[in-house]
Amino acid sequence: MTTKKIPDIIIGRLPLYLRALERMANSGEIVTSSKELGEWVGISAAQIRKDISQFGEFGKQGTGYNIKFLSEKLREILNIDRVWDVAIIGAGDIGHGLARYQGFLERGFRVTLAFDNDPAKIGSKIGDIQVQDIDKMVDAINKSDVKVAMIAVPAEYAQDVADELAKTQVKAILNYAPICITVPEGVRVQYIDPATHLQWMTYYL
Amino acid sequence: MTTKKIPDIIIGRLPLYLRALERMANSGEIVTSSKELGEWVGISAAQIRKDISQFGEFGKQGTGYNIKFLSEKLREILNIDRVWDVAIIGAGDIGHGLARYQGFLERGFRVTLAFDNDPAKIGSKIGDIQVQDIDKMVDAINKSDVKVAMIAVPAEYAQDVADELAKTQVKAILNYAPICITVPEGVRVQYIDPATHLQWMTYYL
DNA sequence: TAGATTGTTAATCGATTAACAATC
DNA sequence: TAGATTGTTAATCGATTAACAATC
Numbered sequence A, B: 001m002t003t004k005k006i007p008d009i010i011i012g013r014l015p016l017y018l019r020a021l022e023r024m025a026n027s028g029e030i031v032t033s034s035k036e037l038g039e040w041v042g043i044s045a046a047q048i049r050k051d052i053s054q055f056g057e058f059g060k061q062g063t064g065y066n067i068k069f070l071s072e073k074l075r076e077i078l079n080i081d082r083v084w085d086v087a088i089i090g091a092g093d094i095g096h097g098l099a100r101y102q103g104f105l106e107r108g109f110r111v112t113l114a115f116d117n118d119p120a121k122i123g124s125k126i127g128d129i130q131v132q133d134i135d136k137m138v139d140a141i142n143k144s145d146v147k148v149a150m151i152a153v154p155a156e157y158a159q160d161v162a163d164e165l166a167k168t169q170v171k172a173i174l175n176y177a178p179i180c181i182t183v184p185e186g187v188r189v190q191y192i193d194p195a196t197h198l199q200w201m202t203y204y205l
Numbered sequence C, D: 001t002a003g004a005t006t007g008t009t010a011a012t013c014g015a016t017t018a019a020c021a022a023t024c
Helices: A008-026 A035-043 A045-053 A065-075 A091-101 A136-145 A153-165 A195-200 B008-026 B032-041 B043-053 B067-077 B093-099 B135-144 B155-165 B194-202
Strands: A064-066 A084-089 A107-118 A129-133 A148-151 A172-175 A188-191 B064-066 B083-089 B109-117 B129-133 B147-152 B172-174 B187-190
Touching: A008 A035, A008 A045, A008 A065, A008 B194, A064 A065, A064 B067, A084 A091, A084 A153, A084 B064, A084 B194, A091 A107, A091 A172, A091 B093, A107 A136, A129 A136, A148 A153, A148 B194, A153 A195, A172 B194, A188 B187, A188 B194, A195 B008, A195 B064, A195 B083, A195 B187, B008 B032, B008 B043, B032 B043, B032 B064, B064 B067, B083 B093, B083 B135, B093 B109, B093 B155, B109 B135, B129 B135, B135 B155, B147 B155, B155 B172
Parallel strands: A084 A107, A084 A148, A107 A129, A148 A172, A172 A188, B083 B109, B083 B147, B109 B129, B147 B172, B172 B187
Antiparallel strands: none
């Protein structure tokens, strides 16, 4: 079997499909079509069929896709048919919000570690996790099975944190600091910066 | 003069260029090149030159780009050579974090209105803005000159909020609810959903 | 069977890269 | 002048769309 490389842009759409399918399931629907799913996520039916067909034949001609079945398949493909432990670095407003965010668990993630360099925050609790000294981060992560981290520190510290994370088994980083970071080969980074998103839209105002 | 339509994907990169240029300026640099800027943002030099040249000739052969000058031009292009008032709908953890976020002001945005439907929150203060009853949102926004809004309510209310916003002059929405919303022609939406970003990366783990 | 919708191929469209003349 | 780097064109690459046979 020749494993063909799936384009990254397709992978990025799968979570959107899954999110819509889960909402459909919640409202009691059993099957859907590429057309309906496309309307939910704002993507053409042809593209949805093409994307999904990269991974197998999950639909039935004339009928469409079974929502539960397709959701299950997408979860397997995305490796979220399990729960990933996540570390948060930075216990300011953003870190706090992320640590308390209820939406993660049902979507495959559980925050288990939090770090900060502020003595006033170290030792405090967010929900039921305790903020640890950032100096102990590498050790603590290496003792855990955390492979996913979220950086929520000021821009000037983000690269330092990324460099420390490089000493651990973390392979996926969600970076809230408004700066592009450099990471070793094999580590993935995604960026969230609300100001950047807003600036994109003001062009059209 | 024929105004050619600039692809949306190019507009989306300009805020990244601007962000990098501002950091360069802060560290005292005066000029940069497409090569250097490309390294900062992880984009090829050729693409950066092509993107920037859509809007004018802002560089000098042999020298590169003056950082201050190019920043100024990008701000003009993106319409952030002014400050935009922003409304936040939803005063939970995310809304709170956004309202308190210090990073907006220097990048062209100021949160001036906040709304919630929870009687326990209405009337409370976040920084120096007071949370108002969401029933008064349309009136309050219409009396203001807010054209940008951030939705930070649970997924099940997001479409309702979007429908209400459609009765105002809001033309740009940053949606934190994990759901795709439908808006009238001419209104832009951007999405931020950390779980979706994380799920994108777990594929590769 | 007739209607619907998938999976897939070929055609189109758009974005990125490479190359280089222009010029600072 | 020699070296560097832009702005731009042409070539390449990749993604999206349209169309349709297969089939439920």
